[in-house]
Amino acid sequence: MDLTDLLDTANGVISREIFVSEAVYQAELDNLFTRAWLLVGHESQIPEPGDFFSSRMGTESVLLTRDSEGAIHVLLNSCRHRGMKVCRYDEGNTLNFMCPYHGWTYSTDGKLVAVAGELLGVPHFRAGYGSRLDRSAWGLVPTPKVCNYHGLIFASWDPDAPPFEEYLGDFHWWLDNLCSSASGDIGQVRVVRGVQKWRIRANWKFVSENFLGDNYHGPPSHESVDAVGIGPGGTSAATRHGAAPGKPRSVASTSFTRLGHGATGSARYFLGYPAFEEPELTAYFERAEAARATRFEAEGRPIGAMGPATLFPSMSFHAGPFPRALMVAHPVSPWETEVWRWYLVDADAPPEVADWLRRYYLRYSGPGGLVEQDDMENWDYATEASRGPIARRYPYNYQLGIGMTQPSALRGAVESDYFMTEENARNFYARWGQFVQGDSWAQMMDGV
Numbered sequence: 001m002d003l004t005d006l007l008d009t010a011n012g013v014i015s016r017e018i019f020v021s022e023a024v025y026q027a028e029l030d031n032l033f034t035r036a037w038l039l040v041g042h043e044s045q046i047p048e049p050g051d052f053f054s055s056r057m058g059t060e061s062v063l064l065t066r067d068s069e070g071a072i073h074v075l076l077n078s079c080r081h082r083g084m085k086v087c088r089y090d091e092g093n094t095l096n097f098m099c100p101y102h103g104w105t106y107s108t109d110g111k112l113v114a115v116a117g118e119l120l121g122v123p124h125f126r127a128g129y130g131s132r133l134d135r136s137a138w139g140l141v142p143t144p145k146v147c148n149y150h151g152l153i154f155a156s157w158d159p160d161a162p163p164f165e166e167y168l169g170d171f172h173w174w175l176d177n178l179c180s181s182a183s184g185d186i187g188q189v190r191v192v193r194g195v196q197k198w199r200i201r202a203n204w205k206f207v208s209e210n211f212l213g214d215n216y217h218g219p220p221s222h223e224s225v226d227a228v229g230i231g232p233g234g235t236s237a238a239t240r241h242g243a244a245p246g247k248p249r250s251v252a253s254t255s256f257t258r259l260g261h262g263a264t265g266s267a268r269y270f271l272g273y274p275a276f277e278e279p280e281l282t283a284y285f286e287r288a289e290a291a292r293a294t295r296f297e298a299e300g301r302p303i304g305a306m307g308p309a310t311l312f313p314s315m316s317f318h319a320g321p322f323p324r325a326l327m328v329a330h331p332v333s334p335w336e337t338e339v340w341r342w343y344l345v346d347a348d349a350p351p352e353v354a355d356w357l358r359r360y361y362l363r364y365s366g367p368g369g370l371v372e373q374d375d376m377e378n379w380d381y382a383t384e385a386s387r388g389p390i391a392r393r394y395p396y397n398y399q400l401g402i403g404m405t406q407p408s409a410l411r412g413a414v415e416s417d418y419f420m421t422e423e424n425a426r427n428f429y430a431r432w433g434q435f436v437q438g439d440s441w442a443q444m445m446d447g448v
């Protein structure tokens with residue numbers, strides 16, 4: 001798809017068409033969601049052989065499974081016979097998936113193990129297919145690429161996609177913190193059971209853009225939440241302690257200029273951790289914080305890869321230290337998005353800490369979360385007010401902070417001079433444009 005007239009990221013002018021046009025949306029499904037690495041789930045959701053979690057990649061239903069040998073698979077949840085969803089449960093444990101329509105049955109690694117009636121002793125395989133059906137060719141379709149990144153499971157439908165670590169680049173410091181315990185132990189987190197899923201009447205890119213570096217919207221959009229005091233200590237949501245000495249009041253955003261990922265903070269400055277009303281929580285997090293500081297110094301990890309961030313294209317998260325949660329914006333139509341939220345806690349968090357965090361996450365994020373409600377209201381109304389034929393003639397403005405960046409110590413990244421910038425969004429949409437117009441991986445990964 002030719003985006004020349006729609007996308008001028010160098011000058012910060014982007015057509016509303018990319019948020020409301022059905023043609024652009026179809027090009028996203030064809031060229032972006034079929035190629036990019038996408039988050040599917042977390043291994044703590046499928047700890048045992050036979051466990052499965054029904055997930056999504058773009059508009060498509062997929063099954064994250066752990067087979068009888070313990071291996072992890074991502075499979076298209078669509079029967080090879082006539083396309084029926086072979087599994088309609090959100091999660092569970094099973095020996096195999098029997099399609100409800102005609103009964104084709106697949107093992108948890110996706111192999112077609114039986115056709116209709118076989119398990120019941122009715123010989124359709126012999127009588128109906130003359131034993132000639134090539135079962136090895138008709139298994140559930142697996143994603144050609146799967147990566148278990150410290151417990152987070154990513155997949156891509158493109159066999160030519162680069163390794164996940166290359167796609168990630170130095171943005172990995174943020175992802176590492178997301179999947180680290182509060183004391184910085186990588187991989188030592190688990191999902192709080194239950195994924196929140198809800199639909200919003202907004203284009204999916206509003207979600208990504210919000211988390212990848214939009215510090216601009218905070219004061220006007222979230223003032224009422226800050227006034228109410230939903231923070232851990234009954235104060236502002238943003239009240240923090242223990243920030244690194246020398247940290248400016250507002251820290252710069254970080255943008256991975258070619259890869260398209262972005263974060264609202266700088267890797268150089270620790271955001272601090274909140275104060276709690278409960279002494280046992282304060283003790284838990286202070287202990288964890290001390291351990292983390294020692295560990296980060298010993299391992300040479302940057303102290304500040306925290307806060308809200310977006311992994312291109314559609315996984316957004318709070319990398320901690322607080323909260324630690326992630327979301328995926330699944331496209332439904334140009335004007336509708338299904339948002340899924342996972343909440344993470346330390347793998348060994350005591351029950352009272354995990355439960356306190358669960359309650360805090362729910363009042364902060366998700367459909368009932370006060371902060372997220374502010375954001376969703378903006379995204380919904382912006383999408384609606386951009387759909388009309390007159391509104392569509394006028395592009396959006398992304399000119400905040402043009403030319404106001406400095407190199408980051410991280411490869412392929414810049415930091416903005418001022419903490420409010422649209423540099424991250426401009427680079428995100430430049431990357432988005434490459435995918436949607438069908439650039440090759442060689443073009444997209446050259447020199448990143």
Ligand code: FES
Nearest residue numbers: 079081082099102
């Ligand atoms: S659609 Fe699944 S067995 Fe026919």
Ligand SMILES: [Fe+2]
Nearest residue numbers: 218221371375
């Ligand atoms: Fe917000």
